[in-house]
Amino acid sequence: MELASIPDDDNLFRFCTHPVSFKGKVFSTAKFLLIQPQPDGSFLASLVWERFVPTVGHVHCAGCRLARGMNQNKLNAGKYKAGNKSVYCGAYRVRAGAIRALPAEVSAVEFADVVHRTESGELAHTDLRIKLYPGPDSNIEGTKTQILDRLWNACCGPLRHICECDKEVIPHPSAALLNAPFGACSDTRSWLERWFSLIRYRVYDSLWRKILWRFSD
């Protein structure tokens, strides 16, 4: 369900979890920004939209929910072990406009877009979709490297976090997160904009909970 289109100036966040975004104890940008190939030839990744996670606290709450959900899925599949527990480590921020600028930087990309699409009850969930020009790409693997490089260079952060349920994880993998090339995240919104964002979020969130409650009946 798409509630609104995402303006170019809006921020999105990409969550980082251990072990998915790591090789052992080493953070891997390639795995953090992994874009999954789809049957239609496009590539897909998940982000969250700042409109529905208006503060850093909301971002981390959504990240903790994601890791909890991943662990629950492993448990349901009988694959959960203490060693492969998903641990939320933090998030990196990227601007919607930077993602939409990908075709200008990578000639093989036909379009790149971010579309708000709720998923698994997560109101802030957003699809990052990248489509390459049809026809055989001379070197699709090289194009993937190029996309990865541009996405990573558009990121700022990290916003590190240790969830309450992961306090016993020592050393916590969030310490291994690399500083993003675009620098640290800073909130440039005025207090009025932040206040408005929070009120708007509360309205949307309240409506969203009502919808979920109705569907759960």
Place this chain on the structure above:
Amino acid sequence: MIRWLNDVFVQPLAVLMPGDSKSSPDVATNEPVGYKKVEATVPPSENALDRPTQVLATSFSSIPVIWRSELAQEYRGLGEALGQMTQLDEGDAWKIEPTVYGSACYVAAGLMLSAYPVPQVFNHGSQSVVFNWSHGTSNLYLTISADKGSVLISSPEKIQRRVEFSLTDLVHPGAVLAAIQPSNFEQSAPLRLTATVPEPSEIIG
């Protein structure tokens, strides 16, 4: 690192041993400033006082050998890591195909012979391996699939170059990288390159 070893340690010590140019062929061809002067003040002698200098010189003149040995050791580690990636379970994000492993080893061997520093390694999936060197905020990537290679040089602002190769072109990967990399990657350049470079096809954008 290798330049520092040559310029600061190996060359001056080789100068102290003018008759032993074989121990450092790089120096013999470069003839550093002060060569003759040092030769005049330190005549060849069997005096016991010369022995510490001889021992020191012998030790330091072996630094390139040690460095190459360390480099070979590091590349062995890279080979082992690549080998482990082929043995991972199906569905593991780090698994690579045996054909990709073969190509990556082939390229890695060429890089080692060109005295390239050992790269960081990652993959996009089972169809490719990426060798990555960072220098400040710039990055050099060598993406290797079963039969193709792609070199990408980027800065935070933009993609600087992307060049495609077939694997058969990558007989001398070190030479290929040196030929296309900009000056901001000079410090990671190898000792010397003598190979000829094939004409690459370049993608703009």
